[in-house]
Amino acid sequence: MVKTLDFTVKYLISRGMNVETALVFGTLSSSIIDKILSCLIIAVFYRKKNYTNSIIGYYTIIKNVFNEKKRYDIIAFFIGIMVNIVFTYTVLIFKIPFLFMDSIGTILTAVVICPIAGALVGIFTNIIFSFTIDYLNIHFAIVNAMIGLSAGFISKKYDFNIKTALVSGISIGIISGLISIPISILLANGVTSGTIDLFMQSLLSSGKSLIISAVILTLPSAVLDKLLSCILVSIAVKRICFFKNDV
Numbered sequence: 001m002v003k004t005l006d007f008t009v010k011y012l013i014s015r016g017m018n019v020e021t022a023l024v025f026g027t028l029s030s031s032i033i034d035k036i037l038s039c040l041i042i043a044v045f046y047r048k049k050n051y052t053n054s055i056i057g058y059y060t061i062i063k064n065v066f067n068e069k070k071r072y073d074i075i076a077f078f079i080g081i082m083v084n085i086v087f088t089y090t091v092l093i094f095k096i097p098f099l100f101m102d103s104i105g106t107i108l109t110a111v112v113i114c115p116i117a118g119a120l121v122g123i124f125t126n127i128i129f130s131f132t133i134d135y136l137n138i139h140f141a142i143v144n145a146m147i148g149l150s151a152g153f154i155s156k157k158y159d160f161n162i163k164t165a166l167v168s169g170i171s172i173g174i175i176s177g178l179i180s181i182p183i184s185i186l187l188a189n190g191v192t193s194g195t196i197d198l199f200m201q202s203l204l205s206s207g208k209s210l211i212i213s214a215v216i217l218t219l220p221s222a223v224l225d226k227l228l229s230c231i232l233v234s235i236a237v238k239r240i241c242f243f244k245n246d247v
Helices: 002-014 019-045 055-065 069-094 104-112 115-132 135-157 162-188 197-205 210-239
Strands: none
Touching: 069 104, 069 115, 104 115, 104 135, 104 210, 115 135, 135 162, 135 210, 162 210, 197 210
16 A cells, blocks of 8 residues: 555656645545445445445445435535546556546446536536646536536436446447547647547657547547446446445
8 A cells, every 4th residue: 555655646746746735635545446446346246135244234324324315415426526536546547548537436426316416526527637637627527527417318218237338338438539539639739638648649749640649549548438437337336235326
């Protein structure tokens, strides 16, 4: 954990964040990543009916305590933002290529609450990233909002199972990619603040135009990213008790 934390803090400082803020975000993100992964692993493989003394049981207790719909929605809303932050920093820190993972929480919130809530999570996420990662993220807030609206409307009409997640991921990926391309070209000179930026520079250096480079990288990356995001959300809403929204 210490080595991972040191790496995280150094990365955040290299992105222009001051030491104090980097320590806060580094500690918080490392801790949340560790706990989320632990809970997800248990949630996926633990299928017994008796939840006593299990981590899933804690989710059940929390959901029973906050059994009013509004309280549940508020908790789910902030979880959605945190999920976006944790997965985005994971991709950036470990330099996972062709992924953004900045809309998993957006899709999750849209599915368990409603499309508008998902859109708001997407907007707030990009506002936070505009302060902590790169101000260019604010330009892509409309993309994250659209992802939330699309996922929410789909989940209201269809059960968000793996089949729905596959179709949703591809369709949302195509739509979000097509919206992101002109924003990236016109407002950010091809920059996305993601791991594909290095590949973008390589294509531009090879002589390809900005438009061609943006299409080649952004569209496939968006489809892959949203496909994986929707699959993870589908697993979460089916396996993790807290997200089985029957309040």
